[in-house]
Amino acid sequence: MTGTDMTGWTIVFDLDGTLIDTAPDLHASLNHSLESAGLTPVPFYAIRGMIGEGAKAMIRKGITWNGDDEANHDIEPLWEAFLAHYRENICRLSRPFPDAVASIDRLLEAGAVCAVCTNKTQKLAEAVLDTLNLSGRFSAIVGADAVPEKKPNGDHIIRTIKAAGGMERRAIMVGDSQTDERAARDAGLPFVFVTFGYGPEPEGFPDMVTPNTYKEVMAAIRTIMS
Incomplete structure (x- = not known):
């Protein structure tokens, strides 16, 4: 990003699957939840397609993966x-x-503002970024329960x-x-669609680019600004 003035630009990142590889911890917690209802734990490969719409949606997908009907279960407990x-x-x-x-540091050094827009709840999103000592890099962190309607x-x-x-x-917007x-x-x-995340793959539209690494994410951002 050397020589690129990004003052006045805001780069918004999704959290799970975009900034942070949270799948291992989400997988463990999902299986804990499913087992509490007598359901079979899901394999790790399956969790990637369950992340992105919040914990309740993930639990519902876990129930469906079991071949069960979510109507047979009270989701709240x-x-x-x-x-x-x-x-x-x-x-x-x-x-x-990786990277x-x-x-994020290069974006900030170039004058950009960075933010996080996630379908995680506000407290959990802040807890993840706080625990990883990343919160201070973002001018805003906005979780699903902090807005009237979450993504999409x-x-x-x-x-x-x-x-x-x-x-x-x-x-x-950068997401997975x-x-x-x-x-x-x-x-x-x-x-900017990052291909190393959890998916599912977007339908696509003209402004979408698909980098495979964070170095390519930076190049994509620079291209969009030009």
């Missing part, structure tokens, strides 16, 4: 079991993706940009899923 386990074990295995932190509603991203002190016309892509499209923002 399963959700409480999930949250209790996750809070106690948060970031036991979760780590930033993610260095990339574009208002979630717009509120995040405003909370960070930015402007929609100079903002970019169709949920992020739909939210970016709804908000009218260019979208």
